[in-house]
Amino acid sequence: xxxxxxxLFLAFLLALPxxxxxxxxxxxxxxxxxxxxGLTGDYKPFSWEGARGEFEGLDADxxxxxxEELGVRLVIxxxxxxxLMEDLKASKYDIGMGGISVTxxxxxxxxxxxxxxxxxxxxxxxxEDTARFQTLEQIDREGVTVIVNPGGTNEKxxxxxxTRATLILHKDNATIFEEIAAGRADVMNTDAIETRIxxxxxxxxxxxxxxxxxxxxxxxxxxxKDEAWKARIDAWLAKMEESGEKRKIFEKWVE
Numbered sequence: 559x560x561x562x563x564x565x566l567f568l569a570f571l572l573a574l575p576x577x578x579x580x581x582x583x584x585x586x587x588x589x590x591x592x593x594x595x596g597l598t599g600d601y602k603p604f605s606w607e608g609a610r611g612e613f614e615g616l617d618a619d620x621x622x623x624x625x626e627e628l629g630v631r632l633v634i635x636x637x638x639x640x641x642l643m644e645d646l647k648a649s650k651y652d653i654g655m656g657g658i659s660v661t662x663x664x665x666x667x668x669x670x671x672x673x674x675x676x677x678x679x680x681x682x683x684x685x686e687d688t689a690r691f692q693t694l695e696q697i698d699r700e701g702v703t704v705i706v707n708p709g710g711t712n713e714k715x716x717x718x719x720x721t722r723a724t725l726i727l728h729k730d731n732a733t734i735f736e737e738i739a740a741g742r743a744d745v746m747n748t749d750a751i752e753t754r755i756x757x758x759x760x761x762x763x764x765x766x767x768x769x770x771x772x773x774x775x776x777x778x779x780x781x782x783k784d785e786a787w788k789a790r791i792d793a794w795l796a797k798m799e800e801s802g803e804k805r806k807i808f809e810k811w812v813e
Contacts, residue, residue: 581786583652591630595621596637596651596780600707600731602755603811604657607732616811617655623803624653627794639731640709643667646780653791654780657749659711664780671779671791675751678771679715682753683738683745685764691745694772698723705743707731712748715773719747735760747772751812 587593597605597613605615613634625632635651646654646668659677660670681691691697697704702723706716707730716725726743728734735756737743753765781788798804 581784583782583784583787587630592633593625593628593630594633594635594651596635596654597656598638599636601657616807619807621655657777658780660776660778669781669783669788672795673776673778675777676774677749677751677777678773678775679747680750680753680768680771681745681747681766682763684762688764688766691766694719697745703743705734705737705746707734715747739763
């Protein structure tokens with residue numbers, strides 16, 4: 559009978575998910591004692607730079623919670639929408655956070671966590687122009703100036719749908735809404751969650767039909783092609799959901 563114990567114990571060990579042994583990302587995190595979270599720092603409510611250069615926002619808090627869960631220190635790595643995938647491929651960060659939309663193109667190169675929320679593209683414009691920009695047809699007209707930040711799904715959406723209006727690229731997503739408020743652009747199509755936040759910050763701007771966006775897409779965390787790392791992130795997200803911690807963080811920055 560005693561001879562069966564080692565064999566049964568070995569079978570038990572083999573049945574366990576061997577996360578660290580099969581995960582280059584988890585191996586690197588354990589060896590370095592740090593979690594590298596990629597954030598753009600220009601997309602409210604997910605991440606932005608505070609007055610002293612520190613990162614704030616929903617995903618800054620979620621990144622801190624993940625580092626605590628893993629028992630390591632958090633290192634924020636600045637990335638950008640144009641270099642998001644290149645930086646992941648170059649292993650500059652372990653997890654991309656900050657309001658990243660799930661797209662087929664990105665799925666070819668990376669993995670995504672379980673979705674955090676569903677959102678879509680909606681317009682934001684000066685409140686006096688709300689009636690002018692209810693539909694894409696109204697937006698895509700000669701004489702209208704549409705502004706967009708380059709490199710992400712906002713630009714992709716604009717390129718696909720804006721053919722008659724004037725399209726201008728504004729590299730600094732943190733100041734793009736000031737361009738609309740100042741009259742140097744008329745309208746921007748971005749994620750509905752952002753239109754709500756920015757309309758609160760800029761009283762002269764209005765989110766237009768954010769409950770009925772032009773598109774629907776999921777937002778999730780961007781991950782290297784490491785299945786064990788994805789499993790670890792998904793398990794953590796499920797734990798955050800069950801405990802109510804995810805809801806608390808979301809309500810802090812969105813409500």
